[in-house]
Amino acid sequence: MQYFEDIAVGHKQAFGRYHVTREEVIEFASKYDSQPFHLDDEAAAKTHFGRLSASGWHTCAMTMAMLVENLKANQQAGLGSPGVDELRWLKPVYPGDTLRCESEVLEKRRSASRREMGIFKSRMKVFNQNDEPVMTFISTGLIEVRNADAPL
Amino acid sequence: MQYFEDIAVGHKQAFGRYHVTREEVIEFASKYDSQPFHLDDEAAAKTHFGRLSASGWHTCAMTMAMLVENLKANQQAGLGSPGVDELRWLKPVYPGDTLRCESEVLEKRRSASRREMGIFKSRMKVFNQNDEPVMTFISTGLIEVRNADAPL
Numbered sequence: 001m002q003y004f005e006d007i008a009v010g011h012k013q014a015f016g017r018y019h020v021t022r023e024e025v026i027e028f029a030s031k032y033d034s035q036p037f038h039l040d041d042e043a044a045a046k047t048h049f050g051r052l053s054a055s056g057w058h059t060c061a062m063t064m065a066m067l068v069e070n071l072k073a074n075q076q077a078g079l080g081s082p083g084v085d086e087l088r089w090l091k092p093v094y095p096g097d098t099l100r101c102e103s104e105v106l107e108k109r110r111s112a113s114r115r116e117m118g119i120f121k122s123r124m125k126v127f128n129q130n131d132e133p134v135m136t137f138i139s140t141g142l143i144e145v146r147n148a149d150a151p152l
Numbered sequence: 153m154q155y156f157e158d159i160a161v162g163h164k165q166a167f168g169r170y171h172v173t174r175e176e177v178i179e180f181a182s183k184y185d186s187q188p189f190h191l192d193d194e195a196a197a198k199t200h201f202g203r204l205s206a207s208g209w210h211t212c213a214m215t216m217a218m219l220v221e222n223l224k225a226n227q228q229a230g231l232g233s234p235g236v237d238e239l240r241w242l243k244p245v246y247p248g249d250t251l252r253c254e255s256e257v258l259e260k261r262r263s264a265s266r267r268e269m270g271i272f273k274s275r276m277k278v279f280n281q282n283d284e285p286v287m288t289f290i291s292t293g294l295i296e297v298r299n300a301d302a303p304l
Contacts, residue, residue: 032213034220048231056233057213061184064209068186079200081208081241088235 002076003146004108004118012104013074016066020054022095028058053092059099059135060087063126066101077144079117087137091128098129106138116148154228155298156260156270164256165226168218172206174247180210205244211251211287212239215278218253229296231269239289243280250281258290268300 029038033055036043044052054062071078093099101124108120119142126135181190185207188195196204206214223230245251253276260272271294278287 028213032217032220034217035223055216057209057216060212061180061209064207065184065186068184071187083238083240085237085239086235087237087239089233 002074002143004077004110004120004143005146007105007108007118007120007143009105009108012102013070014100014102015070016063016099016101018062018066018099020062020093020095020097020099022052025052025054025058025095028061029055033057049092051094053094056089056135059089059093059126062093062099063101063124063135066099067124070101076141077146079142079144081139081141083140085138085140087135089135091132091134093128093134097134099134100127101125102127110145110152111142112152115152116145118143118145154226154295156229156262156272156295157298159257159260159270159272159295161257161260164254165222166252166254167222168215168251168253170214170218170251172214172245172247172249172251174204177204177206177210177247180213181207185209201244203246205246208241208287211241211245211278214245214251215253215276215287218251219276222253228293229298231294231296233291233293235292237290237292239287241287243284243286245280245286249286251286252279253277254279262297262304263294264304267304268297270295270297 026039037047037049038053038055041052104123106121106123108118111117111119119140122139124137124139125133128134178191189199189201190205190207193204256275258273258275260270263269263271271292274291276289276291277285280286
């Protein structure tokens with residue numbers, strides 16, 4: 001189990017593999033992002049996307065699925081996330097794409113108000129099968145401190 | 153149809169109503185965020201969430217559903233979104249909650265490189281039925297300019 005003390009600033013990881021299917025793109029969009037270009041080939045052809053593409057929030061969800069899968073293999077004493085910054089959808093994600101992730105720890109610090117908790121920021125990059133970045137964001141993670149009595 | 157010229161900085165809107173069900177929380181988490189506290193009552197009871205709560209990305213997706221529904225009534229010549237900033241999950245979203253949105257246009261400007269396009273930023277706030285903010289973010293939207301020949 002990884003604790004705050006085990007988080008190394010600068011540490012990079014490559015992980016995940018998510019095959020994007022047409023069925024899933026349409027299913028997600030039907031529920032949560034029913035803009036015509038996420039549902040219909042003809043409507044999509046008329047936009048700058050060129051063809052049917054996944055909702056940006058669907059790409060976030062698929063990325064989370066890869067993150068959670070990775071955390072099963074590399075367990076962390078995580079305490080959730082307060083949020084995400086600089087979320088950017090750089091390129092469309094199309095049915096047939098296969099996504100993967102790269103992450104890098106940018107910074108970490110102990111919480112001043114909760115001695116048992118640490119905070120770290122990571123840059124997440126999601127690539128398609130052509131190694132083109134399709135999405136990036138900076139996530140903030142909360143994690144338990146192994147030795148909460150250690151000086152801040 | 154609303155164009156760039158119709159976007160008014162400072163304009164506020166209240167919209168949306170989304171009832172969060174236990175079935176949907178578990179279905180989304182099963183696919184995209186299978187951390188035990190999003191799937192299982194007992195596991196959730198052991199965390200600071202206290203009980204089963206929705207994935208933060210599910211809250212994003214439900215918010216998008218409210219946004220798209222609102223855009224059907226208030227159509228915009230939208231050109232997609234390059235991203236989101238300062239996404240914050242402020243409080244857990246629980247099965248049984250009913251969500252709603254408030255948005256405010258913060259700024260707008262013409263694109264220097266694409267005369268036919270404008271860019272605007274909005275602050276989105278999502279509240280539960282107790283008027284507690286559960287999530288906020290700042291979205292960037294791209295939109296067609298009605299009169300692309302007008303000086304920048």
